[in-house]
Amino acid sequence: MINRRIETVCTALFTIILILLNSSLLASTEKERISVESLGKIVVLEEGRKKPLDTYARNKLIQFSGKQKVSGLSALQWISQVIFNPDKADRDLIFLIDNPEVADAMGISPRAKRRYSFFELYSASDKLSELSNEVMKKDASELNAFDRVVINIDRNLQEYFLIRSTFSFLEPLPYLAVSDSTLSQKLGVSADQPLSYFNLMSRAEVITEGMKKIQQTGIDSLNPEYIALLDLTRRMYDLEKSLENPHPHLIPGKEANDGQWLGLWGLVNQYKSAVYDQKSLMYMVKIRDAYLNGDQQKFDESVNHFKKIARQDASAEEKLPDPSLELFYNKLNPFFYAKVLYGFAALLSLLSIALLWKKISAVSFCFVLAGVILHTTGIISRMIIMSHPPVTNLYETFVFTAWAAVIIGIVLEWIKLGSVGTITAAVTGFLFLHIAGKYARDGDTMGMLIAVLNSSFWLTTHIVTISLGYAGYIGAGLVGHIYLVYKMVKADDTVQLQKLSKAVNGIFYFGLLFTVIGTMFGGMWADQAWGRFWGWDPKENGALLLILWGLIVLHSKSGGLIKDTGASFGAVIGTVLVMSAWIGVNLLGVGLHSYGFTASGALTLFAYICAEAVFLLASGIVLSLKKSN
């Protein structure tokens, strides 16, 4: 009977996972008129790195909305719409305003989902510029949460506007209309009719001829036609300047062009009337036409031609990377699905404890293994794509620490500590991948490293070891929680309590070991980069505090000042200290480790510390009451 129940539960869970895994693949066929998959393979340059357009789209969507999908559209489908059909995309709710006061100040009614369309924000742009001007007057150190949100929205709105303007040289604009009838006749256009920049560029000869005549005549004796021509060229110039070379930079840098990558407007500005000879631009126009007409075959053909031209055009140093691994990584979305698997594993482990279905814990362990395979694939893929060690920013520290904590859990399972190992792996994996998701806006974009971090050796030795130390403390803290709860519930099961206590001590020591090694390596790196081994910087103090705490617990235990329960309390406090050293220190915003500064997470950290304090207090009271009884 129980076996059948287990079977039913597991089948249901597997079905849910399969649906989740397939949802991203199904989405592409449901929501769009044509598949834009081939477009995702075009290589662009963003933040100093050549990457597929698919990654660029994800980065932008994460930056704007904190999500990788919008209204059921994948990031690639969304950006295709923004580039090719911006009027439609303008109504998508993509701009995250996570401070309702900012929405109030902009005069838009706060929405529960906290996301707004370009259309809504554009109508409030006057108020936004007013707010933004006020914020700009402040010194960076004076900025508060409200100001940072204003800066973010302003920047995002501008970036979106530039992306949506990719093909604006094809759009007829009233701004470029010609009112003078003689000039319009010469240009072969109707007077007062909106004209596109591209349209005018095709009449460049007439314009150049006119300008030559103006030079000959002199500026003082101009007739209305030439005045209109001067006015038109000024408007064209202003337009060129406002859209000098916006992203996405799709056209590889050429030697003649100092290797600078160009967007479509950049190409138009660079080649002026000769732009008609630029095949890459012509193919992009064809891609747009095919997209708007829903012509799949023409779309794919034009994309392939464009990619071919881009590869040919790229200078020797600009050799374009093969985007297939990155596309695979994007499609796999490994950390999200690893989180889902860890989540299910955690649920199953808790079920197995609560309902005493021991066989479920084996299934739960399988979920952990599946999760760790995805998790490892994700980390390795990022390392290959970026040619960097696994940890380079705050987001990646969470991803890597989660992975290390899961491995610790698996080792615990291996040395037969019951289901404690699975629970440790599942819970830490789930929680830390979830926290990583909160920092994805800043860290999941695979950006380039600043000069001081640009050292694979020290990144590997210092940051990786410190992250392993954090993982150890967190793992010990989690088992410490389990120990305390178990002791409250089953104080007479000394064998299990002994096992748990040994696990707490072992993992805690592992944490201390790697924190010490990581801190020592950090000192050596600081000596190499800044000329001093130790400078009492907040980040250094955070690591020192963890070491001191580890030593306090270990000396107290070995000196008989505390026993197993005390050590578990110590391990739980250790996790609080890890979170404070990890996130809390970055919130202070002082010191040399400025690349890790963040303004988010203060409230969550405070809530977490309070929750741990309540837990420790409650378990302290319960255990002492039990002891006295």
Added chain:
Amino acid sequence: MKLIRKFFITAASVKLTVFCLFTISFLVVWGTFYQVDSGVYAAQKRFFDSWYFIIAGMIPFPGVKSIIAVLALNIVASGACRISFHPARIGILLMHIGTLALIAGTAFSSFLIRESVLILFEGERSDVSSKQFEWEIAFFKKESGSLINAGFHKFNNLKTGKNIPFSMGGITVSVEQIYSNCNAFGTSPHKIDSLQLKDPDYNRERNIPGLVLRVNKDGDKKKNNKVVLYGGAGVPALCILGSDTLLISLQPGHIQLPVEIELIKFTKEEHPGTKTAKSYNSRVRVKGPELNREVVISMNRPFRYKTFTFYQSSYSNENGRTASTLSVVDNPVRFVPYVTGIIIMLGLLYHFIFRFLHIVLEPEQNNIPNEKKSRKK
């Protein structure tokens, strides 16, 4: 003898270890929060580089230095009382020896380390670097068109009302007033008339000191020449004493380098299409008694010569010219944290591996000690 023994036993107490560790932790947390308002330097001075500090205007509280000293004593005493050479304890022994060596080495090196900066524009050369936070007063005497160095004196050693030991015969220089941070008023940088005291800034670089001196020469009719010096003046003050002309300057302290450094080219490499710096590097020519060659100094790749290390620190642009800032550290015991760190790491690793193997190889014995104990009973 009994008393010494008792002292050692008390000093070796684990309770003392835990107390010291707790107190340092407390000071580290306090000092870290203190940095938010007062800066790293102030926190360092008050908490980490001090033997004690005063709280609430009257209560002395031990600084990190004193606690570390007690901790060192605690480690020595524990070693004396509880030392044993069992294989299981080798790791612990190594860790404690490493920690002691680290404490001793850090204490020793704090007297020896000299930090300074060398700012060079492309094409410029120098064999002198300037200290960032230490000032000195420099005297030069003008003699038949050339300047003769008449001595340097550390600003921190000056005392109000005292004379400065001066090498030129017949001239006495006394300190009338010292300003650790001030504003200057006058008609030109050469002619500063008065100084106004300012509150010290927590950012050490922003503190510009000032001095008021009285300079006299035996037999000179004009007594008590008042000289006002300001650290931010950029030019020396002129002091004419009869036939003697003195140039006095309040300037950042200097360090004589063992080599001459010439900046050939400074390069800032950016990630393509961004303003994010990928690397900074300075190509310099190093000329010394034993070498004359070009060297590239970049982030994470310093240049070392004898006890001196040159680091790429930052750069600046002035009137279209680029200046590279190199940090210069003279540390004769640079290897101390490396060696002691490695000893501590080895000790930790040995202990961890020993314990881990113990658990893995004898799981049964390790997992059920209580049962065995109860059976024995």
